[in-house]
Amino acid sequence: MARPIHFEIPVSDPDKAIAFYKGVFGWTFSQWGEEKYWLVTTGPNEEPGINGGMLLKRAPNQPQANTIGVADLDASIQAVTAAGGTIAVPRMPIPGIGWLAYGIDPDGNLFGMMQADAEAK
Numbered sequence: 034m035a036r037p038i039h040f041e042i043p044v045s046d047p048d049k050a051i052a053f054y055k056g057v058f059g060w061t062f063s064q065w066g067e068e069k070y071w072l073v074t075t076g077p078n079e080e081p082g083i084n085g086g087m088l089l090k091r092a093p094n095q096p097q098a099n100t101i102g103v104a105d106l107d108a109s110i111q112a113v114t115a116a117g118g119t120i121a122v123p124r125m126p127i128p129g130i131g132w133l134a135y136g137i138d139p140d141g142n143l144f145g146m147m148q149a150d151a152e153a154k
Contacts, residue, residue, distance in 0.1 A: 035109075038147065039100040040073075040085035047071065050087060062087065098135065100145030106132045109146045113138075126153040 044050040051071065054060045062071045071087040103109040110120055113136040121143060122135035131149040138144065 035101045035103050035146075037083055037099045038102040039083060039145070041098045041100070041145070042073070042085065042087045043090040043095040043097065044087055045090050047087065047089065054087075096143050098143045098145050100133070100147050103146045103148055106134060106146055106148035109148075110134055110136070113146075128154050 042050070047069070051062050054073070055062070058075070061074045063074075064071050065086070069089045073085045073087055075084050076082050106124055110124065113120060117139040119137045120134060121137050122133075124132055124134045127133050127147075129151055131147050131151075131153050133145055133147050135143060135145050
């Protein structure tokens with residue numbers, strides 16, 4: 034079984050979005066290295082819920098995406114296509130974190146799949 038482990042919110046104005054989510058929900062943000070990507074902490078790890086990220090929009094209608102933790106990314110990619118989905122972004126490394134790919138389900142919903150691997154480069 035695989036569960037959502039991360040969400041991503043695409044934004045046009047990071048400062049405005051950070052102020053909004055901090056003010057409304059009390060979330061905290063930290064920029065990830067030099068990337069235009071912010072890690073979002075939604076609450077204490079011992080409480081139910083997931084943390085996520087915020088990134089600059091790459092397209093005007095870019096949707097939010099939930100990322101699902103998987104044990105074997107290659108097998109999950111094969112399962113997506115066998116079940117009628119498509120791969121929107123092929124397998125890529127997230128250095129020091131793992132391997133990531135994005136799929137689209139048969140109804141057009143975008144989702145990520147992450148295989149943890151601290152050696153990913």
